[in-house]
Amino acid sequence: MARKLTGVVAAVVLLGVLIGLYISSWATNTVPSIAATPVSGGAGPTTSLTLQTVAAVGPQLSPNHPNWVSYLVKQNGRWVRSTIFTVPANSLVHVTVYQFDGNSGLRNPFLSAVQGTVGGTEMLDGKAVTHINPEEASHTFVVPQLGVFVPLPGVPEEAKNACEVAPCDPSTMAHRTIEFTFRTGKKGRFRWQCFVPCAAGTYFNFGGPMQTLGYMDGFINVV
Amino acid sequence: MSSEAPAVGSPEPDHLRRFGTIWLIATLIALPLVIFVLGPELPPGNGSDAASGQVTDNTVLLAMATPVLLMVVIYLVYAIINFRQPKGGMLEGPAVRGHARIQTSWILITGALVLSLAVYGTVRLETGYGAGSGSGPKPLTVPSGKKLQVQVIAQQWAFTYRYPSYGGVETTHLELPVNEEVEFHVTSLDVIHSFWAYQLGVKADANPGVDNIAFVKPTKIQTFEVHCAELCGLWHGGMFDHGRVVSGADFETWIHEQQQTFAATTKVLPPYALTYAPEPTERGH
Numbered sequence: 069m070a071r072k073l074t075g076v077v078a079a080v081v082l083l084g085v086l087i088g089l090y091i092s093s094w095a096t097n098t099v100p101s102i103a104a105t106p107v108s109g110g111a112g113p114t115t116s117l118t119l120q121t122v123a124a125v126g127p128q129l130s131p132n133h134p135n136w137v138s139y140l141v142k143q144n145g146r147w148v149r150s151t152i153f154t155v156p157a158n159s160l161v162h163v164t165v166y167q168f169d170g171n172s173g174l175r176n177p178f179l180s181a182v183q184g185t186v187g188g189t190e191m192l193d194g195k196a197v198t199h200i201n202p203e204e205a206s207h208t209f210v211v212p213q214l215g216v217f218v219p220l221p222g223v224p225e226e227a228k229n230a231c232e233v234a235p236c237d238p239s240t241m242a243h244r245t246i247e248f249t250f251r252t253g254k255k256g257r258f259r260w261q262c263f264v265p266c267a268a269g270t271y272f273n274f275g276g277p278m279q280t281l282g283y284m285d286g287f288i289n290v291v
Numbered sequence: 292m293s294s295e296a297p298a299v300g301s302p303e304p305d306h307l308r309r310f311g312t313i314w315l316i317a318t319l320i321a322l323p324l325v326i327f328v329l330g331p332e333l334p335p336g337n338g339s340d341a342a343s344g345q346v347t348d349n350t351v352l353l354a355m356a357t358p359v360l361l362m363v364v365i366y367l368v369y370a371i372i373n374f375r376q377p378k379g380g381m382l383e384g385p386a387v388r389g390h391a392r393i394q395t396s397w398i399l400i401t402g403a404l405v406l407s408l409a410v411y412g413t414v415r416l417e418t419g420y421g422a423g424s425g426s427g428p429k430p431l432t433v434p435s436g437k438k439l440q441v442q443v444i445a446q447q448w449a450f451t452y453r454y455p456s457y458g459g460v461e462t463t464h465l466e467l468p469v470n471e472e473v474e475f476h477v478t479s480l481d482v483i484h485s486f487w488a489y490q491l492g493v494k495a496d497a498n499p500g501v502d503n504i505a506f507v508k509p510t511k512i513q514t515f516e517v518h519c520a521e522l523c524g525l526w527h528g529g530m531f532d533h534g535r536v537v538s539g540a541d542f543e544t545w546i547h548e549q550q551q552t553f554a555a556t557t558k559v560l561p562p563y564a565l566t567y568a569p570e571p572t573e574r575g576h
Contacts, residue, residue, distance in 0.1 A: 175480045175569040176444065178451055178461040181556040202559055212449055212532070215463070259529045261448065265481075265571060272481055273571050274447055279525040 099282035101152040101289060102141050104161055113159035118142040120166040120243075121207050121220060122234035125149060125283070129234060136277040137169065137266050137284060139207075140234055147235035151286025157255045160186065163218075167244040168231040169206045171222035172266045172273070177202035179263050184216035184250060191247040192221065206244075211260040211288055216250045252290045261285045306373065314365050318358045325357050326350060335492050338515060338536070340508040341423030342492030348415055348422075355404055425477060425486075425495025425503035428565070434506055438474040441467070442563070445477070445484035445497035448526035450517060454546060459563040461556070462549045465517060465534035467509050468542035477503040478566050484523050488534060490515035497521075502565035509536040 104115035118141070125138035129149040140147045155161045174180055180202035182190045189196040199219070206222030223230060227242035236243065262284040265273035277283030330350035337343045416422050420434050442453040453461040467473055477486045477495040484497040490513060495505040519530035537545065561567060
């Protein structure tokens, strides 16, 4: 009887330790919040975010899912895997995206229109556009509650020196450059996401990185 | 051990009569309060014909449930007070030998209640053009007269709205004219969602490849909430927005603004259809 009781207690303790390890692993593996960089000389408070989108995030930035598509953000000169950005309330946020991934196409072509940015446009490789070809969309940067919809066209298949694994170097590798500015309002936490089914090999291309915070979805913390 | 209850003190009162009297008085007090005071405040309010119908239905359900609920609760309290274990030792109660009249009455009354509710619900669905629910691609009953078609397109994780009678323009906002019959065509581009316009009393599943039709006539100028009511992935909880019911003139102004704003985008949209099958269409494509 005593031996049985000892066995049960040992099993319960072992299970508790394993659950504790799992929870602590999950709790310490949260996506960091990255503050936008203040920009001087703007009309009113302005900050900037520099992002890149990559077809495969690589083992360095995501050991568990090196093949997942992802956004990255530049912090202190280094590319960091995070999708949680902190920006000031009632300010302008200037975003630059270096887009290294290929075309996937939008499920809903309506989302190929630029909405909610200053001037209703995005700068695509230096040229202002109001919408893109929906079949050329690679990703989107959309904050539904702020009404910001920005489609990101892909790098053509025939492009030379395409980046396979992040981090990708904009000075040497094929990419598209998208710039836009949006205005923040009151304080709050607003989700953002990619609407392009770009997670190849998952359920309707919308699983894995599309359903996991820190890859193709995140938050804009307006403080 | 004897099955007869020992004689204790004064003779037992007529519990059935006492309980019945208490229950009847409580029901006569509670029913008017439920129907006339609580009923008008029940969800989802009176923002449309469907919503008002649901308030009526909820009031009827509550009114029918009130006597039953009171019976259970009052009997519980009555039993706790009158049939509790007396101090001074364990006593076995009288043997329960059944009571055919009570059992028959219980079965007949509850059976009649449930069956009448089934009939009531069926009639209300039939006469209310689906009572705000999705009625599939071929609704059994269709309201007569002119109807504004609005297509609700769900995808992970947003709703967009298309107006086929205005050049097929698509928008991220839902606006409707007051006192006009609306015919929602609800569909999805990916997984199963559910379009729930709470204050309008409309709830219709959004299934890929299915045209789910729901009818509603907004009767009040107001802002209403739109939620997804089907667990659909990471941002299911964030899949909400607000719609507006406005005057007919304001609606015309707004829809023409949308047509101008999205003129270029409308050209790249697929022709208006009741369902869409965008790529990828297969799991693991």
